[in-house]
Amino acid sequence: MNVLIFDSPKEATEAAFDIVMKRLEAGLKTIGLATGSTPLKLYEKLRSMDIDVSHVTTVNLDEYVGLEPSDPQSYNYYMNEELFKYMNFSATYIPNGVAEDLEKECERYEEILKNHPVDLQILGMGPNGHIGFNEPGTSFDSVTHITELTPSTREANKRFFEKEEDVPTKAITMGISSIMSAKEVLMLAFGEAKAEAVRRMIDEPVTVDCPASVLQNHSNAVIILDKEAASKLG
Numbered sequence: 678m679n680v681l682i683f684d685s686p687k688e689a690t691e692a693a694f695d696i697v698m699k700r701l702e703a704g705l706k707t708i709g710l711a712t713g714s715t716p717l718k719l720y721e722k723l724r725s726m727d728i729d730v731s732h733v734t735t736v737n738l739d740e741y742v743g744l745e746p747s748d749p750q751s752y753n754y755y756m757n758e759e760l761f762k763y764m765n766f767s768a769t770y771i772p773n774g775v776a777e778d779l780e781k782e783c784e785r786y787e788e789i790l791k792n793h794p795v796d797l798q799i800l801g802m803g804p805n806g807h808i809g810f811n812e813p814g815t816s817f818d819s820v821t822h823i824t825e826l827t828p829s830t831r832e833a834n835k836r837f838f839e840k841e842e843d844v845p846t847k848a849i850t851m852g853i854s855s856i857m858s859a860k861e862v863l864m865l866a867f868g869e870a871k872a873e874a875v876r877r878m879i880d881e882p883v884t885v886d887c888p889a890s891v892l893q894n895h896s897n898a899v900i901i902l903d904k905e906a907a908s909k910l911g
């Protein structure tokens with residue numbers, strides 16, 4: 678893992694942006710995207726650029742089960758608002774959380790990933806070390822699947838919803854093995870709330886109890902932190 682630490686989320690985001698731009702200039706074909714608050718400024722910078730991405734496909738990590746793409750809390754909606762409506766991507770894929778047959782939807786999504794191998798995967802991490810919605814305990818062999826969100830993840834994400842009861846209990850997520858297939862991974866983590874998970878990801882042995890620790894096994898993972906997220910590193 679290549680760990681880069683910056684004074685502020687702003688500087689960290691600029692470093693991430695430079696990497697993304699370099700890969701786009703070098704002809705990246707498929708980029709894996711995350712939602713949540715961490716990459717918001719990165720997407721703001723990307724959408725302000727006048728760049729042609731008509732040769733680039735995007736694949737998102739996850740989507741809540743039960744939310745229509747038109748639901749403002751859905752990740753489909755988030756991606757449209759934050760990035761897609763401003764940019765001319767060739768194709769954009771996000772799991773369908775309201776598919777009639779969710780198991781088939783997982784298979785369909787895994788097929789999409791096979792047809793569009795990810796060159797660069799952007800990741801955030803949960804305070805419990807989740808990546809995508811792969812909660813602690815998820816097998817490293819997992820592919821796209823339906824997952825039950827832990828109480829701590831529902832708690833962490835309730836800030837986006839009116840009431841805690843509105844936070845979905847399930848999600849479709851790329852699995853850990855799907856994520857690890859990316860040629861390069863760019864993980865961003867900011868703020869003190871992530872510091873303990875960051876420490877476990879980097880300083881502790883690889884374990885399913887901290888899914889992000891699997892990135893120690895990736896041959897090309899860049900971890901971009903602000904100093905608060907890095908504050909517990911040894």
Ligand code: F6R
Binds near residue numbers: 716807
């Ligand atoms: C989102 C995702 C999640 C988030 C993580 C951090 O698509 O896969 O793993 O990256 O929950 O969320 P924020 O950035 O809101 O702290």
